Amino acid sequence: MIAMASNYKILYLNSNQILVNGKPARVGDEFNEKAIIKWSKERQAIKVIETNSYIRYLMVAKLSEGKELTAYQILTRNKHLSTHVDATTINNIVKLKSDLADGYDLLDTIEIPTKLKQDNSHYFLCTYQYGDTKLIKKLMCDKEMLVIDKSIFWVDGEKLDPRDIVISISYVDGIPETPVFIKKYIDITIIPDIIE
Numbered sequence: 001m002i003a004m005a006s007n008y009k010i011l012y013l014n015s016n017q018i019l020v021n022g023k024p025a026r027v028g029d030e031f032n033e034k035a036i037i038k039w040s041k042e043r044q045a046i047k048v049i050e051t052n053s054y055i056r057y058l059m060v061a062k063l064s065e066g067k068e069l070t071a072y073q074i075l076t077r078n079k080h081l082s083t084h085v086d087a088t089t090i091n092n093i094v095k096l097k098s099d100l101a102d103g104y105d106l107l108d109t110i111e112i113p114t115k116l117k118q119d120n121s122h123y124f125l126c127t128y129q130y131g132d133t134k135l136i137k138k139l140m141c142d143k144e145m146l147v148i149d150k151s152i153f154w155v156d157g158e159k160l161d162p163r164d165i166v167i168s169i170s171y172v173d174g175i176p177e178t179p180v181f182i183k184k185y186i187d188i189t190i191i192p193d194i195i196e
Contacts, residue, residue, distance in 0.1 A: 006033045008048035008071060011056070015044040018061075033072040039063060055170070055181045089173060092116045096146065096182060100169065103187035106162075110148040110188075116171060118143060125179055126152055127168040128188075130160060148188070162190045 009030045010020075018025045019038040025046060037046070039061035046059045059074045092115045104110045116122070124139040124146050137152045146169070153160040168184035 006072075007031070007051045008033075008035075008057070009051055010046055010048055012047040013045070015041065017041065018044050018046060031071060033070065033075070035071045036068055037071060037074060038068045040067070052184075056178055089116065093171060093180060093182060100183045100186060102185065103189065104148070105189045105191050106148065106150065107191040107193070108149060111142070111145040112148075113144060114146045115144070116146075117173075121172070121174045121176075123172050124182075125170045125172060127170070128152070128165040130163075130165065150190075164189050 007030055010025060010027050013025055013027060016024065017040045019036075020029065020031050021035050022038075025037075030051065037059065042061055042063050044061040047056065048059065049056050057075055059071065096112070096114045096116060099112060099114075116124075118124070118141045123141055126137045126139055126148065128135055128137075135152075135155060137155075140147045140149060140151060148167075150162050152167075153162045165188050166184075167186045167188055169182045169186065170179035171182055172179045
């Protein structure tokens with residue numbers, strides 16, 4: 001895989017006095033990890049989403065560390081925005097991350113054992129690129145398995161042609177707005193039902 005620079009889109013600002021690359025930051029603006037963030041007050045904050053992985057982060061001013069930092073510096077020292085998960089959930093996420101392979105062959109169903117809770121408010125998300133469109137699909141719920149099947153190709157009631165894709169997996173732990181990232185760059189190779 002080629003490492004790509006991260007790009008971030010601003011979702012929320014708690015101050016209109018924050019500058020990104022010398023210009024006032026606005027909701028909807030995008031910047032990369034080299035962008036210079038300039039704070040003027042303690043606890044100013046920018047909530048962003050990384051445009052490739054859809055992981056959300058919270059950047060917060062800590063003036064003791066400087067008034068100007070790159071986005072990368074802020075994110076690598078900051079506590080990332082995430083759901084408040086308990087130790088058992090964190091351990092189960094770490095285990096699942098290590099259990100996930102870098103690639104799978106998909107004929108009908110891929111099942112990966114997990115102890116993470118699954119119900120209407122606790123579930124897995126699969127993100128992938130299909131042509132020019134980035135899709136996020138809620139995965140089928142199973143009590144003890146992370147399940148990936150060809151239903152990920154059903155979008156708004158229409159079936160897309162299954163094709164080889166690269167997916168990212170996240171877990172919603174009760175708060176849909178802040179899924180917990182698990183793993184990206186998982187290759188899914190589609191195996192045809194019938195080869196003529």
